Amino acid sequence: MRKTIRIQVALAAVILLAGAVGFAQSGEATYKAKCQSCHGVAGTPSPAMAKAMGVKAASDPSVMSKTEAQMIASTTNGMGKMAPFKGKITDAQIKDAVVYFRTFAK
Numbered sequence: 001m002r003k004t005i006r007i008q009v010a011l012a013a014v015i016l017l018a019g020a021v022g023f024a025q026s027g028e029a030t031y032k033a034k035c036q037s038c039h040g041v042a043g044t045p046s047p048a049m050a051k052a053m054g055v056k057a058a059s060d061p062s063v064m065s066k067t068e069a070q071m072i073a074s075t076t077n078g079m080g081k082m083a084p085f086k087g088k089i090t091d092a093q094i095k096d097a098v099v100y101f102r103t104f105a106k
């Protein structure tokens with residue numbers, strides 16, 4: 001009896017964890033995990049990264065003039081030295097990360 005309850009509690013914890021990781025990953029979390037290393041904490045790359053990879057700041061006029069759809073396309077299909085994210089993360093994660101990136105453009 002005790003054992004059954006313990007197993008149920010363990011199962012519930014696993015399900016909760018899976019839900020948190022699989023469905024509730026915010027754009028911010030995706031950005032921090034997958035984009036920040038090149039694009040910088042607040043959408044501005046380090047000078048070294050900007051020079052080596054050609055990454056532009058989110059606030060750069062040439063980046064700011066892009067629509068959300070254009071940015072999703074660049075991220076999905078790749079741009080310059082950024083490899084395509086298609087198939088590496090979900091389309092929803094790409095969109096949410098772009099939406100988060102765009103908050104740095106203002």
Ligand code: HEC
Nearest residue numbers: 034035038053054055063071074075079080081082097098
């Ligand atoms: C390996 C480094 C790297 C990573 C990781 C990376 N990017 Fe990029 N990103 C680049 C480079 C390089 C460009 C192209 C800049 C250029 O050529 O103007 C770029 C361009 C972009 C652009 C278009 C901006 C523009 O200049 O028009 C967007 C939007 C973007 N990235 C979003 C993302 C998102 C969202 C992620 C995470 C899911 C991500 N990037 C991860 C390096 C990276």
